[in-house]
Structure formats: structure tokens, C-alpha cells
Amino acid sequence: MPISSRFTDTLEYECLRRFAFHSYADAYHEVAEYMDFYNNRRIHSSILDLAPNEFYQRNQTEELTIKEVRV
Template identity: 70%
Template sequence: IEHERIPPRTPNMNAHIEAFHRLLEEECLGRVAFDSYEEAYQAVMEYMKFYNERRIHSSILDLPPHEFYKKAQTESLIIKEVRV
């Protein structure tokens, strides 16, 4: 993994992670007032598992990422074009 930085005040250059952060806030963190760091950490871990294993993603054939990855190992998949 290579760590890469983008220039300040240019969120459009990092649109995918910005979109994920919005979803994390809306679908996980914004729904509950946590009493401790441990509770918040556990909620984020559960959300990450849901996001990768069960939540469908329209840009990858309406499949969860885990399922898409497994299928891509054995099939030639054509995904929708994503514009950033």
C-alpha cells in the first residue's frame, strides 16, 4: 500500500473516499450517540463488515464488494463507468 496525499481543499480528487465517509456518517455514526470509544469502534467495525459483505453497490453490478471480488476472479465482468 502506498500512502498518497492530495492537495488541501480538493475533495474532488479523492471523491471515492469522500463518498464513503459520507455514507459512514449517515448510515452508521450519525444514528447513535455513543457512550464510549469502544462502542463507536465496534459500530464502525460492524458497518465495515456490512459495507463490504452485504451492502449492494450500483457501480459494481449491484453486488457487495466481497461478492464482486470473488466473481471477478472467475468471470470477466463489465462494470458501469464511474465518473469522478
Template identity: 55%
Template sequence: MNGHIEAFHRILEDECLARYEFMSYAEAYQVVTEFIRFYNERRIHSSICDLAPQEFYALQTERKFVIREVRV
């Protein structure tokens, strides 16, 4: 689980925080909130078959998507 959190923090740093110079906490909060919304609703993730998390969740709740088991 820690690896997932660290990966998210790296993505947040690379794709959001490093691109802006914030003048206030409120400005930073707004940009990060927008990025998290984008990350959860529109950004595709290779770990869930190149779908956005919101799209993947909708398919899962409707039971229209089957996750393939992968042996490592």
C-alpha cells in the same frame, strides 16, 4: 481516488455515525467495525452492478463476471 474516499466517509456518517450516540470509544469502534463489515460483505453498490463487494470480488477471481467498458 479522493472522491471515492469522501463518498465513503459521507456514507459512513449518514448510515452509521449519525444514527448512534456513543458512550465510549469501544462502543463506537464496535459499531463502525460492524458497519464496515456490512459495507464490504452485504451492502449492494451500484458502481459494481448492484452486487456486494465480496460477491463482486468472488465473481472476478473466478472470471465469471465481465465488466462492461463505458465511455464517458
């Protein structure tokens, strides 16, 4: 399944452009930290101002309705 372009744009803007990586290990570390932030702490307005993991967990036990997204 391809990664959405919106996510890759956000990753590039909020993480990759902020750092000058000196090695692959440095880049890997920063991207891993950003992924944790993105999935566990960064709120997303389109999913009820929840982080993705919180939305997923709550959606397992209650029916959540996401906001309409205009394309």
C-alpha cells in the same frame, strides 16, 4: 492509500449519525459492524448490484464490467 470521500460520507450518514456513542469501544463496535455490512451485504449499484467482497471474488474468476460512473 486514502479512503474515498464517498465512502466516508456514506459511513458518516449510514452509521455515525445514527448513534450516540458513550465510549470509544461503542463507536469501534458499531463501525466494525457497519464495515462488515458495507463489504459483505450492502449492494452497490456501480458494481453490478453486488457487495464489494462478492464483486471481488467473482471478478477473480470471470471478467466483470462495471457500470460507467459519471463525475
